[in-house]
C-alpha cells in the first residue's frame with residue numbers, strides 16, 4: 642500500500658478498527674477514510690453503494706460488525722445474523738464493483754466447530770457442528786469468508802480473510818450485558834475494589850481455556866497480511882497459547898488490586914471448552930505477537946482507568 646493510498650477502515654471506532662487506524666497512522670498513511678454507523682449504516686445497500694462510488698477507496702479493512710459476548714450473541718440471534726450478513730455483503734460487493742485493490746475481512750475464532758480438534762487449524766472450517774450460543778454470528782462470519790473466496794475465484798478480486806482469536810485492548814466494550822470476558826472481569830473487579838465488595842461473581846466454572854491477543858498486535862498482523870498475503874484460504878491470528886478462565890480471572894484480580902473472593906456461578910454457560918488457534922501458517926509467514934498477556938492486561942487496565950467515564954456510561 643502506497644503511503645498516499647485511499648484506505649477505508651470500516652468500524653474505526655471499535656476496538657479492532659481503532660487499533661488498525663493507530664497502526665496505519667504510525668506507518669505514515671495519510672488518506673484514511675472513516676464513517677461512524679450514524680453517518681453510514683453499513684446494512685443499507687444503497688447508502689454503501691453511493692459511499693463507495695463517491696469515496697473510491699483503494700484498500701478496505703472490514704472491521705465493522707455487530708459484536709458481543711455469549712449473552713448478547715444468544716439473545717440477539719436475529720440481529721447478529723442479519724446485521725453481519727448485510728454489513729459484509731454490502732461492503733464486499735461494492736468493493737468488487739468499484740475495483741478496490743485489496744480488502745481484508747475480519748472474522749473470529751467462533752467460526753470453528755464446537756468440538757474441533759485443538760489447536761484449531763484453518764482446514765477444520767465446516768467440519769462439524771457450531772457452538773449453539775453463537776451459531777448465527779458464526780454463520781455470518783463463515784459467509785464473509787466464502788464471499789471473499791468466491792469474489793476471488795469468480796472475479797479475481799484480491800480479498801483476504803483473517804480470523805482473530807479473543808481480543809482485548811483500548812476501546813473494548815465494558816457494558817456488562819454485551820461484553821466479552823476480559824473487559825467484563827476488569828470492570829467487575831474494579832467496581833468491587835472501589836465499593837469494597839467482599840466477592841465478585843464470575844460466570845461458569847472457570848475451566849474453559851481461552852487464548853487472548855492484544856488489539857495492537859492484531860492490527861499489526863492485519864497490516865502484515867495486507868502487505869504480504871494474497872491467497873484464498875483465510876488466516877488464523879492469535880498467540881498460539883491459552884490459559885484457563887480461572888487463571889485469567891486471578892491475573893486480572895491481581896492487576897486491579899481487588900482483595901476479595903471470586904464466586905463462580907456455575908448456572909451460567911461456559912461456552913466452548915477450549916478455543917486455541919493453530920497459528921503456524923502465520924508464524925511461517927514471519928509474523929508473531931509481541932505483547933504478552935500480563936503486560937497487555939496491565940496496559941488495558943491503565944486505559945480503562947483513563948477512559949472510565951467514556952467506557953462506563
Ligand SMILES: NC(=O)c1ccc[n+]([C@@H]2O[C@H](COP(=O)([O-])OP(=O)(O)OC[C@H]3O[C@@H](n4cnc5c(N)ncnc54)[C@H](OP(=O)(O)O)[C@@H]3O)[C@@H](O)[C@H]2O)c1
Nearest residue numbers: 652654655656657677678682683705706708747749807808
Ligand atoms: N472483540 C473481539 O474479541 C474479537 C475477536 C475476534 C474477532 N473480532 C472481529 O473484529 C471485528 C471488529 O470487532 P470489534 O471488537 O472491534 O467490535 P466493536 O468494538 O463492537 O466495533 C464494531 C464497529 O462496527 C461498527 N458497526 C456496527 N454496526 C454497524 C452498522 N450497521 N453500520 C456501520 N458500522 C457499524 C461500529 O461503528 P460505530 O462505533 O460508529 O457505531 C463499531 O465501531 C469484528 O468483525 C469481529 O468479529 C473481534
